[in-house]
Amino acid sequence: MSIAWxxxxxxxxxxxxxxxxxxVALFVVLNGRIAGVSGILGGLARPQAGDISWRVAFVxxxxxxxxxxxxxxxxxxxDTSYPVLVAAGLLVGVGxxxxxxxxxxxxxxxxxxxxxxxxxxxVAFMAAGFATVYFVRHLIGS
Amino acid sequence: xxxxxxxxxxxxFGLGLLVSGMANPAKVLAFxxxxxxxxxxxxxxxxxxxxxxxxxxxxxxxxxxxLLGAPVLIPSPRxxxxxxxxxxxxxxxxxxxxxxxxxPALVLVGTGSVKGLVFLAAMIAGNGxxxxxxxxxxxxxxxxxxx
Numbered sequence: 001m002s003i004a005w006x007x008x009x010x011x012x013x014x015x016x017x018x019x020x021x022x023x024v025a026l027f028v029v030l031n032g033r034i035a036g037v038s039g040i041l042g043g044l045a046r047p048q049a050g051d052i053s054w055r056v057a058f059v060x061x062x063x064x065x066x067x068x069x070x071x072x073x074x075x076x077x078x079d080t081s082y083p084v085l086v087a088a089g090l091l092v093g094v095g096x097x098x099x100x101x102x103x104x105x106x107x108x109x110x111x112x113x114x115x116x117x118x119x120x121x122x123v124a125f126m127a128a129g130f131a132t133v134y135f136v137r138h139l140i141g142s
Numbered sequence: 143x144x145x146x147x148x149x150x151x152x153x154x155f156g157l158g159l160l161v162s163g164m165a166n167p168a169k170v171l172a173f174x175x176x177x178x179x180x181x182x183x184x185x186x187x188x189x190x191x192x193x194x195x196x197x198x199x200x201x202x203x204x205x206x207x208x209l210l211g212a213p214v215l216i217p218s219p220r221x222x223x224x225x226x227x228x229x230x231x232x233x234x235x236x237x238x239x240x241x242x243x244x245x246p247a248l249v250l251v252g253t254g255s256v257k258g259l260v261f262l263a264a265m266i267a268g269n270g271x272x273x274x275x276x277x278x279x280x281x282x283x284x285x286x287x288x289x
Binding site for chain 1: 145146147148149150151152153154155156158159160161162165166167168174175177178179181182183184185186189190191192194195196197198202203207208212213214217219220221222225227228230231232233234236237238239240241242244245247249252253255257260261263264265266269271272273
């Protein structure tokens with residue numbers, strides 16, 4: 001293993017993490033809910049009266065966030081090809097629903113409250129993520 | 143108020159994803175590439191988020207109502223089953239292919255990224271696949287019930 005020190009951004013990562021934690025805190029202290037993006041979005045697939053507007057609002061907030069940083073938007077690079085993006089999106093869409101959460105609901109919220117279920121889910125998706133990148137970049141890749 | 147608070151939480155969450163680098167798929171893939179030139183930054187995102195989130199959840203543990211008077215709806219199931227693990231593994235494969243998870247997918251759409259939009263559409267289609275099989279399983283269970 002070699003660490004890419006030139007790409008390492010500890011301050012931004014830590015500050016960004018604290019901001020994510022603040023959002024999670026805000027959501028549980030005011031709305032009493034887990035800030036799990038896959039579950040919030042997935043709930044809209046089976047809309048129920050009185051359960052729609054807060055979901056739409058949370059999703060709208062996420063989409064609106066880049067507008068606040070428009071003048072100083074950090075680097076965003078998507079190198080993945082369209083066919084792979086579609087496959088990845090499908091897998092993420094199916095997997096997060098069966099697994100009952102994603103990086104936010106299990107990885108941040110669940111680990112924050114030491115939920116054994118979420119810790120197991122986080123270990124599983126991290127392991128699969130590491131293995132997939134290894135496979136794509138070092139086994140079949142150039 | 144409830145809906146406005148929800149918007150604010152989503153907005154702040156999105157800012158955090160942008161500032162931290164989580165909304166940059168290339169950086170996420172560099173974090174997942176242990177055998178390459180590994181960028182450990184995103185481990186610190188988790189550390190920062192869990193430190194703050196942990197405090198909030200510990201505070202809410204003793205309450206049944208939120209500061210807005212809404213009920214506290216925190217899931218309590220503890221069972222680790224095949225569904226949880228297999229679902230998370232499938233999610234991890236998708237995450238490793240593109241470096242995008244559901245939160246950053248929405249933020250990417252907000253930046254006007256076409257690739258983000260394609261990923262989000264595929265992800266919603268994946269939700270549809272899940273809903274289809276769930277409905278079929280539910281009607282299968284209903285037929286098994288003695289009348």
